[in-house]
Amino acid sequence: MFKYKTDAELEAMSAEARDAYAKEKRDHEANENKKAIDEAVKAAKEEALKTAKEEAEKAIKEAAEASKKQIDDLTAIVEKQGEEIAKGAKTPQGISSANIESFKQQIKEIHEKTSKSGVIGEPIRLKSFTGDDAMGVENFPNAAGSGSITGALASITQYFAQLIPGIFKKPIPTSNILDYCRIEPLNGEQLVTISETRTVNMSVTAEGVEKPVSKASWSASTETAKPVPTLFKTTSQMRKFFPTFVTSFYNTLLSFLDKVIPEVVITKINASGTAFTPVTAQAIYSDPNEYDVIVQAIASLLKLGYVPNVVKVSIFTYSKLKTLRGTTNDAYLLQNYGSVNIVDGTISFGKLKITLDTDPSFADDDFVVGDLSSVIVGLDDNIEYVEAYEGNDLKNNKKSHLLEKYVAVNIPTATRTGIIKDTFTNCKTLLTAA
Numbered sequence: 033m034f035k036y037k038t039d040a041e042l043e044a045m046s047a048e049a050r051d052a053y054a055k056e057k058r059d060h061e062a063n064e065n066k067k068a069i070d071e072a073v074k075a076a077k078e079e080a081l082k083t084a085k086e087e088a089e090k091a092i093k094e095a096a097e098a099s100k101k102q103i104d105d106l107t108a109i110v111e112k113q114g115e116e117i118a119k120g121a122k123t124p125q126g127i128s129s130a131n132i133e134s135f136k137q138q139i140k141e142i143h144e145k146t147s148k149s150g151v152i153g154e155p156i157r158l159k160s161f162t163g164d165d166a167m168g169v170e171n172f173p174n175a176a177g178s179g180s181i182t183g184a185l186a187s188i189t190q191y192f193a194q195l196i197p198g199i200f201k202k203p204i205p206t207s208n209i210l211d212y213c214r215i216e217p218l219n220g221e222q223l224v225t226i227s228e229t230r231t232v233n234m235s236v237t238a239e240g241v242e243k244p245v246s247k248a249s250w251s252a253s254t255e256t257a258k259p260v261p262t263l264f265k266t267t268s269q270m271r272k273f274f275p276t277f278v279t280s281f282y283n284t285l286l287s288f289l290d291k292v293i294p295e296v297v298i299t300k301i302n303a304s305g306t307a308f309t310p311v312t313a314q315a316i317y318s319d320p321n322e323y324d325v326i327v328q329a330i331a332s333l334l335k336l337g338y339v340p341n342v343v344k345v346s347i348f349t350y351s352k353l354k355t356l357r358g359t360t361n362d363a364y365l366l367q368n369y370g371s372v373n374i375v376d377g378t379i380s381f382g383k384l385k386i387t388l389d390t391d392p393s394f395a396d397d398d399f400v401v402g403d404l405s406s407v408i409v410g411l412d413d414n415i416e417y418v419e420a421y422e423g424n425d426l427k428n429n430k431k432s433h434l435l436e437k438y439v440a441v442n443i444p445t446a447t448r449t450g451i452i453k454d455t456f457t458n459c460k461t462l463l464t465a466a
Contacts, residue, residue, distance in 0.1 A: 034060040199280045204287050205392035207294035209301075210409060212342045212387075218410035218438055223255045225408060227446035253445050257410060260292050261436035268429045285435050286415070293439055295393050297409055300441040301400060305453025308332065310462050317463050322353055325459040326388075329401040329452045330381050338450035342387045343379055343401045346394040349456070353388075402451030412438040 034056060042050060216223070229251070233244030262285055266278055314328045326343055333340050345353070357364055378385040386401075394400075415437050422432040443451070 206291045207393040212404040213407040218412040223410040223440035223442045225444040227444045255440045255442040257438045257440040259436040304443040305451040308454040320463040347390045350390045397455040406447035408442045410440040
């Protein structure tokens, strides 16, 4: 058993003994902390199970009592109606006294079948109707005094034959920029990347001469995970009678996460990307177009050692590229067997074929060229969903629903020069010969 030592005892110990004592102390305290945590978790689980069991038993009891009451109420109604009919009360139009008992029995059988299936319907009430208001009830029994209650359904089948093939929704334009980024599970609150800065001196040096020195330093870039939330409210009536629509809207919000999260990534890229800075050798055009900008941006990155994996442009810029024509023969520039080739959705540069992709979240003049695999996106595997009463929700028969997903985006400092983010207008100016 571990025993704490006094300061005097520690001073009398050797350095090795103190180190051993320190390790034993850490192990002891870690073990004690673990025991305390385990006991707290165990107690919490037992309390949660107890509460859940009590609530389940209460719900089952209430449901059973409600079902019994509905059955008793229906039985009383049917018996009362039979008594009134037997006393000579006015019968529903078209029902002869000879078929009263048969009619009562069919009503009872229908309800018994419904009850056995686990669905308790509203009590069936007999009412005398005339004309079109009768919904076919006057057809039972028929004029000859025979027939079945099934015949009454003939005039109201339109209510059962309605076809609702689904809930239709306006499409949600979403960016696929995550396809080019590096996705990591968000297992911690912070997403950290380490960037290396180096100074390298390396050259052929004669024997006996002082050698060149290289050095490096490292720095961390930290991004804290943040939620992408939304809140919606429902009434108790909506949840009870129209749960399909509540579920449909929940799924709609999930779809909007697929729109909003890529936009968070794009915002980070826009803030961290590097503006296009051409060298003098690139400013050679009299009237540069979008193709010229893209190819020169790729050239700048390759010169720095980066290999871009995508060129992202707006949908309207892409449509312009698809229809851009030459100035001499008025032919489309979709393909010139070399530098330009977007027939297959790529820009060719030497042996490289770089994907040219549209993005509905981009402004019309914006573009991004780079290796987006250096963009690290931490995504929470879970979607947080909470239902609670907020403010006056309970008084107003409402409930609040919170839906959120955590995300963190980190672009290492060392690789930000490998992502060019700029506008075509600005780059055309930079590429125009003086």
